[in-house]
């Protein structure tokens with residue numbers, strides 16, 4: 001049995017490498033400002049070349065998000081970027097696009113570039129898929145607003161490969177078709193500049209009687225206010241068998257702004273789940289440790305979203321994403337005798353009870369005791385200070401890429 005590709009977000013080279021180590025088959029990344037995450041740590045072209053080299057040497061793929069909706073003034077930048085990409089030493093595996101003008105420009109300058117259609121386009125049906133196929137699209141990222149039955153139906157027509165989101169933040173508008181930010185503070189979601197005003201507190205004020213088709217809204221307001229438009233986060237681990245059977249080609253994790261800890265943790269869980277299902281679909285079950293790990297990363301309350309036809313996705317009491325663990329260090333390197341050098345993100349002491357999230361595909365975090373902390377010269381430290389490199393002795397043999405974390409609850 002084949003299972004779909006596991007596709008992870010990457011805001012940096014180190015996150016891309018962590019995603020591959022954790023079992024991602026491919027990552028997607030932004031190029032400059034020409035994508036829908038203009039404020040993410042996007043890749044410059046030189047970095048992109050390095051990323052492509054690393055990915056291809058490991059048999060992995062890189063998709064570049066090129067899904068801005070440009071106005072006339074941006075067209076010359078689109079052309080320029082296409083020309084620059086043509087000069088890279090390594091080939092991007094596909095562009096993720098949404099605007100027909102961008103598609104035409106890509107086709108002209110990079111005729112062999114595979115094109116994936118962004119979810120932003122809102123392709124819900126087979127007639128639309130036929131249209132896009134005729135215009136050179138190979139894969140479509142289906143809207144998060146489709147349920148599993150609809151996904152099965154469009155996949156059954158075998159028109160295009162399909163990709164769906166399986167985990168991460170949701171947009172309360174239909175696939176990002178939203179002008180809220182542009183209206184409220186001039187930041188345009190369709191040009192990669194969403195300031196997420198849907199996450200703010202709102203209060204309904206009725207200035208006059210509601211008359212529209214006798215609709216009325218009930219809002220329960222607490223002392224925390226009301227987060228009327230704030231969406232829960234998507235988590236589909238329990239639906240994985242149905243998703244695999246629906247015929248999708250690629251499973252996408254949202255989050256190009258997310259940390260290395262988030263990406264590695266989520267990828268590990270879905271990798272293990274896919275491998276387990278592939279090994280024996282009859283005995284497949286969601287392991288408690290998978291849920292524990294998905295709960296350990298920053299998230300809002302989870303939902304299976306529209307896939308199971310749930311339409312009430314808002315979390316009205318808070319929009320804060322919480323996590324019970326915090327990453328405190330990443331193992332940067334091993335010295336000749338195997339002693340690990342840690343890049344400290346948040347300070348810790350030998351008295352702290354820590355967990356290690358091992359690099360590689362094993363998803364289970366392990367308890368670890370740090371016995372000694374020194375600086376690089378070997379001087380003993382009472383604590384590991386933030387933003388410093390330190391050397392540690394511990395009960396567990398740490399390897400480069402391992403992450404240390406602490407419970408914050």
Ligand code: SF4
Pocket residue numbers: 170171172173176177178179180181189194195196197198199
């Ligand atoms: S403001 Fe909210 S609803 Fe609008 S595009 Fe941004 S995330 Fe989506």
